[in-house]
Structure formats: C-alpha cells, structure tokens
Amino acid sequence: MLAELHVHIEGTLEPELIFALAERNRVSLSYADLDELRSRYEFTDLQSFLDLYYANMQVLRTAEDFADLAKAYLRRAAQAGVTRAEFFFDPQAHTSRGVPLAEVVEGLAEAVAAGRREFGVDAAMIASVVRDRPVHEAEEVFGELLRLSAPIIGLGLDSAEVGYPPSLFEDVFARARAEGLHAVAHAGEEGPPEYVWQALDLLGVERIDHGIRSLEDPLLVARLVDEQIPLTVCPLSNVRLRVVDSLERHPLPRMLEAGLLVTVNSDDPAYFGGYVDDTFAALRDRLGLTDEQRETLARNSIAASFD
Ligand code: ADE
Numbered sequence: 098m099l100a101e102l103h104v105h106i107e108g109t110l111e112p113e114l115i116f117a118l119a120e121r122n123r124v125s126l127s128y129a130d131l132d133e134l135r136s137r138y139e140f141t142d143l144q145s146f147l148d149l150y151y152a153n154m155q156v157l158r159t160a161e162d163f164a165d166l167a168k169a170y171l172r173r174a175a176q177a178g179v180t181r182a183e184f185f186f187d188p189q190a191h192t193s194r195g196v197p198l199a200e201v202v203e204g205l206a207e208a209v210a211a212g213r214r215e216f217g218v219d220a221a222m223i224a225s226v227v228r229d230r231p232v233h234e235a236e237e238v239f240g241e242l243l244r245l246s247a248p249i250i251g252l253g254l255d256s257a258e259v260g261y262p263p264s265l266f267e268d269v270f271a272r273a274r275a276e277g278l279h280a281v282a283h284a285g286e287e288g289p290p291e292y293v294w295q296a297l298d299l300l301g302v303e304r305i306d307h308g309i310r311s312l313e314d315p316l317l318v319a320r321l322v323d324e325q326i327p328l329t330v331c332p333l334s335n336v337r338l339r340v341v342d343s344l345e346r347h348p349l350p351r352m353l354e355a356g357l358l359v360t361v362n363s364d365d366p367a368y369f370g371g372y373v374d375d376t377f378a379a380l381r382d383r384l385g386l387t388d389e390q391r392e393t394l395a396r397n398s399i400a401a402s403f404d
C-alpha cells in the first residue's frame with residue numbers, strides 16, 4: 098500500500114495532453130511542437146517553474162479537460178502502485194482566467210469516481226490557496242467552493258513561497274478547519290523555517306508540504322519529531338527547482354535518521370522527470386536507500402494520509 102500525498106493535478110499535465118487539449122479547445126500555443134515545449138523544462142528556481150506551469154494551464158477549459166487530466170494521473174498512479182492519492186488543485190489559477198469553478202470541480206470529481214471504479218485508486222481532492230494572489234481572492238474562492246459543496250477533504254497553500262508567509266492566510270484556514278476540513282501547507286521549500294512554525298501555529302496544519310528547510314532549525318525538528326507531523330517531501334522536485342544540489346546530496350536519509358515522519362511524493366511529475374515509482378527507483382539507485390528505508394517511507398505515507 099502506498100499513498101501519494103503531495104501532487105498538484107495541474108503538474109501532471111503531460112506535454113502530449115497540452116497539445117491534444119490545445120487542439121480540442123482551439124488554443125494557440127507559443128511552441129511549435131513537443132520538442133520545443135520540452136526544451137523549456139529547465140528550471141532555475143520555483144518561480145521559473147511556476148511561470149511555465151501556469152502558462153500551460155491555458156489549455157484546461159472544460160469539465161471534460163479536468164476529468165481527462167485527473168484520469169490520466171490516476172491511471173499512471175495505479176501503475177506506480179499508489180492505492181490512495183490526495184491531490185491538490187489550484188482553483189484560483191482557473192477562476193482568475195475565467196474558467197468557472199464548477200467546471201473544475203465537476204471534472205475532477207468525475208475523475209475521482211473513475212479512479213476508484215476503473216483504476217482501484219482511492220482519490221481525494223485538496224483545494225490549494227495560491228499564496229501570491231490577493232488574500233481576499235482566496236477567501237472568496239473558498240466561499241464559492243463551500244457554496245458548490247465541492248467534495249474536498251482539505252485546504253492547502255502553494256505557489257511562490259518567499260514573501261508570502263502563512264500568516265497572511267490565518268482567516269481562511271480558520272474557516273476551513275471550522276468546516277471540518279483538513280489543513281496542510283507548503284512551507285520550508287524555498288522559504289525559511291519560520292514559515293513552517295507559522296503554518297503549524299497560525300494555520301493549524303496537520304502536514305507540512307516539503308518542509309526540508311526545517312533542518313536548519315533544531316528546535317523545529319524536535320517539534321516535528323515529537324508531534325510526528327508528516328513532511329511530504331518531493332526529492333525530484335527539489336533537484337529540478339534547485340532546492341538541493343543533487344539527488345545524491347538530498348537530506349532524505351538524514352530526515353529519516355532524525356525520526357521525522359517523512360513521505361516521498363512526485364509534486365509535479367510531468368515537469369520534474371517522474372512519478373512516485375520513478376522517485377522510489379531513483380532514491381534506491383542514486384541515494385542508496387535500502388529496502389527497509391523504502392518500506393518505512395511507504396508505511397509513513399499510509400500513516401500520514403487522511404483516509
Ligand atoms: N505549485 C505546484 N508545484 C509547486 C511547488 N513545488 N511549490 C509551490 N507551489 C507549487
């Protein structure tokens with residue numbers, strides 16, 4: 098059994114599907130072909146990736162597009178051995194360009210139902226606040242999700258981290274928790290340990306997405322170990338966004354040794370060179386993770402899931 102707890106459904110948009118949806122929706126792309134698009138998948142930091150990630154979303158317009166996107170991910174996740182998938186989506190990335198939220202939610206919900214029926218993956222959706230957009234917009238879109246009775250299990254926080262601390266979003270997270278939703282947040286990816294503290298203390302999150310910069314703060318590590326707060330780590334993403342120098346130098350083994358409840362995830366697999374099975378294989382081959390360590394990671398993923 099394996100759970101994937103940190104994957105952005107828009108980050109599973111493969112180049113082939115970008116071209117297919119562009120044709121279906123008569124969207125003109127600025128790339129002539131797949132090779133030209135793929136040549137842009139070279140990132141220097143989180144922002145350089147986010148620019149392409151948001152630009153490519155222009156091909157996602159209808160409920161059918163969102164359903165096709167999420168079904169393709171769930172099919173691939175099943176092949177990777179994933180039995181439970183808690184995926185993020187970015188409502189504001191779509192509403193801000195005129196796509197009705199109902200289309201997004203309808204399409205993703207259809208895929209969740211198909212995931213169980215067709216691929217044997219138990220899937221669930223987490224709506225994520227796009228933290229570099231206005232705070233009032235996050236609050237309005239969250240209200241709309243409630244009015245639509247969107248079948249979400251939680252609220253997350255993602256996008257450009259530095260300069261957008263968790264403290265900005267206390268109110269919307271308080272509302273989400275009052276609604277009985279789970280709370281998670283990206284913190285300590287590019288941002289400082291202080292943002293992890295804020296996510297825990299001000300937003301009341303149950304898991305930290307990434308969190309690898311927590312290692313810079315021994316008191317924070319002690320808290321995370323003590324409370325066994327899961328960290329959803331994404332090693333291939335960290336390498337591609339230059340959060341770490343190389344996979345060989347990734348701090349994952351140190352995190353396990355410290356007693357942190359670490360899980361391994363793909364983040365944006367269409368952009369970072371692999372799904373969760375590819376990630377586990379790379380951790381074995383290039384970081385020397387033992388069978389036992391990989392079993393611990395899989396066990397942690399089930400323990401950390403909201404199922
Ligand atoms: N949105 C998609 N992928 C992300 C990441 N790695 N960090 C922050 N926001 C994201």
Ligand code: ZN
Nearest residue numbers: 255283306364
């Ligand atoms: Zn992420």
